[in-house]
Amino acid sequence: MIIVQLADLHLAIPQANLTEEQCFASITEAVESIASAGEEVLVAICGDLVSKGQIDQGHFVEAFLDTLRERLQRDCRFGVVPGNHDIDTTRSTSGQFEHVDHVTQCLGEYTRYSGAEGVFVYSFGGVDIVTMNTAYHGDHTYGKAPLDSLEGALQGRPASPRVLIMHHHVLRSTTNRNDCSALENGYELLMKAEPFQISLVLHGHQHAASAVRATRHAIPVIGSGSLFTLGELPNVNSQFNVLQFRDGEVAQAVTYRLIGDADARADRQAFVPRELHIW
Ligand SMILES: [Fe+2]
Secondary structure, eight states, rough: OEEEEEEEOTTTTTOOSSSSHHHHHHHHHHHHOOTTTTTTTEEEEEESSSSSOOOGHHHHHHHHHHHHHHHHOSSEEEEEEOOGGOOOTTTTTGTTHHHHHHHHHHHHHOOOOSSOOOOEEEEEEEEEEEEOOTTTTTTTTOOOOOHHHHHHHTOOOOOOOEEOOOSSSSSSOOTTTTTOOTTHHHHHHHHHHTTTTEEEEEESSSSOOEEEETTTTTEEEOOOBHHHOOOOSOOOOOEEEEEEEEEEEEEEEEEEEEEEHHHHHHHSSOEEEEEEOOO
């Protein structure tokens, strides 16, 4: 299975340096460079689909992902989770993630994050795809994993590799002392990861690529940077990850970053690949 990992789309924000067309072409090219014939594609959308959570912003995302699916031309499923920017603070709890729910329904997926703790599982290509809403508590300042719901969702399922998709990073940043936005129960999640037979954790939120191994069996925990650059954050590359996931292991992980100079030279292929070393 190939996994396209996208995060922090913030799609309602106008983009100055990157078109949607460039994204479709680069993602499709990246997939085709490592996928074998007939290999299926999971598109993991690791939260922050929009900027302020309102439902009218969801239409950008829906159109973007629908076109991406068309362009990939492969057996393709989506794993979509909300992020802190997807909390609609103008709504009651029952409607707080309605734009995300609308997007997943349009994509033919069956998650419904509004009014629930929000952990869903489906099987695809022999892998359990687990999507978990770490913003379900409605506070945009920090993440929290609904561990009881995670346990309930996985209970009784036959053994198979499990990919966990969520928004917030697991542990607070070591480079930003002001970072208090990681999962408040990240340690507990890591302690449960092996009993829950999770083989890979994917997240966003940090607007930077990261890859570490955790737990006794060295489960990869991989973050992707933002697909689109936010105006208020200078020197942040637009980026996405493409992973090859085989037999419950990440066989290959590549980050594609938008490099301005490369764009000027090549006039087309602006995303430059770099192997993501998983420490
Ligand atoms: Fe975020």
